[in-house]
Amino acid sequence: MPPSTNTATPLWQRMLLRRLKFLAWLAAILAIVLGGSYLFAPQWLMQANFAREAMTAHLEKHSVQAGDTRWVYYEGGDGPTIVLLHGFAASKEVWLQTAKLLTPHFHLIIPDLPGWGESSRNAGASYNVDAQATRLQAFVQALELQRFVLVGHSLGGAIAGVYAIEQPEHARELALVDAYGLKFKENAFAREAMAGKDPFLFDDRAGFERATALAFEKPVNLPGRFVDVLIKRNQQDRSFIESNFNELRDPSQYLALQNRLDQLKMPVLGLWCHNDKIVDISALDSLRNGLTHAPAISTSTLNGCNHMPMLEKPEETAQILSGFALSH
Numbered sequence: 001m002p003p004s005t006n007t008a009t010p011l012w013q014r015m016l017l018r019r020l021k022f023l024a025w026l027a028a029i030l031a032i033v034l035g036g037s038y039l040f041a042p043q044w045l046m047q048a049n050f051a052r053e054a055m056t057a058h059l060e061k062h063s064v065q066a067g068d069t070r071w072v073y074y075e076g077g078d079g080p081t082i083v084l085l086h087g088f089a090a091s092k093e094v095w096l097q098t099a100k101l102l103t104p105h106f107h108l109i110i111p112d113l114p115g116w117g118e119s120s121r122n123a124g125a126s127y128n129v130d131a132q133a134t135r136l137q138a139f140v141q142a143l144e145l146q147r148f149v150l151v152g153h154s155l156g157g158a159i160a161g162v163y164a165i166e167q168p169e170h171a172r173e174l175a176l177v178d179a180y181g182l183k184f185k186e187n188a189f190a191r192e193a194m195a196g197k198d199p200f201l202f203d204d205r206a207g208f209e210r211a212t213a214l215a216f217e218k219p220v221n222l223p224g225r226f227v228d229v230l231i232k233r234n235q236q237d238r239s240f241i242e243s244n245f246n247e248l249r250d251p252s253q254y255l256a257l258q259n260r261l262d263q264l265k266m267p268v269l270g271l272w273c274h275n276d277k278i279v280d281i282s283a284l285d286s287l288r289n290g291l292t293h294a295p296a297i298s299t300s301t302l303n304g305c306n307h308m309p310m311l312e313k314p315e316e317t318a319q320i321l322s323g324f325a326l327s328h
Helices: 011-040 044-056 094-103 129-142 156-168 190-194 204-213 222-236 238-247 260-264 283-290 314-326
Strands: 059-068 069-076 081-085 107-111 148-153 173-175 268-273 297-302
Touching: 011 173, 044 094, 044 222, 044 238, 044 314, 059 081, 059 129, 069 094, 081 094, 081 156, 094 314, 129 156, 148 222, 148 314, 156 173, 156 260, 173 314, 204 222, 260 283, 268 283, 268 314, 297 314
Parallel strands: 081 107, 081 148, 148 173, 173 268, 268 297
Antiparallel strands: 059 069, 069 107
């Protein structure tokens, strides 16, 4: 009987076909999972994205008990140590884009301040500038840090400044980024704040847009379900945000740095966005004029940003901080 003229499909083609089918099924499953997560658990996707950004920045997440707080923080990079503090109603994640540019040259520590983000919060406790500066010292001691560059943004700037005054043996340099705690020309935000209106509270997407328009030069472009996560978080934190905001309306708080600038005796950097709607750029003049004992004073202003230079201008922010940290 003559041999058949039919040729079987080569093995490599059959294996390739099977692999392509498997990949197609895997892609379909991933699409379903991701789509379902976006719709029903968008907070998971947000956390996954933060984890990806932290990995890109060569940062690892850690936690430590220090005083009355379980601190959660990022740490990574090699070189001189820089501690980065976030502002009011924010978290350590605001620094991730800038951190990616700093970790090749510096050892970074980026905590969630007590009461915010993933760090713990104690009912009834004070979280004003002075209380947070005291807690920061407990954190520094727990991590056995020696001398470092301390960087604070907004409320974190006031905390950093007070800490540097009280613990100059640790803060070898101080960088204040659009910092709270200084005298500045009264603006719409200050008038509303002193009238008792808290613009950082919101219950819907329109309120989120109003709050972010106060802090960002351009509209924040986030997927809608991510915005919903932030709205829910804001609602859950409402009582804490309100109580902390009211604490900070006291003159001892909104002038926490102004009245003690002459006690800063280390190099100081003031970095401001020119169009800051929350802490007017006139605060930079107050800073310069009040630093009567600082051995070196540096100031920088950025155009095209509002109150969040680490998110709006990460490259420029990293460059300025790097130059300052390495210059003394």
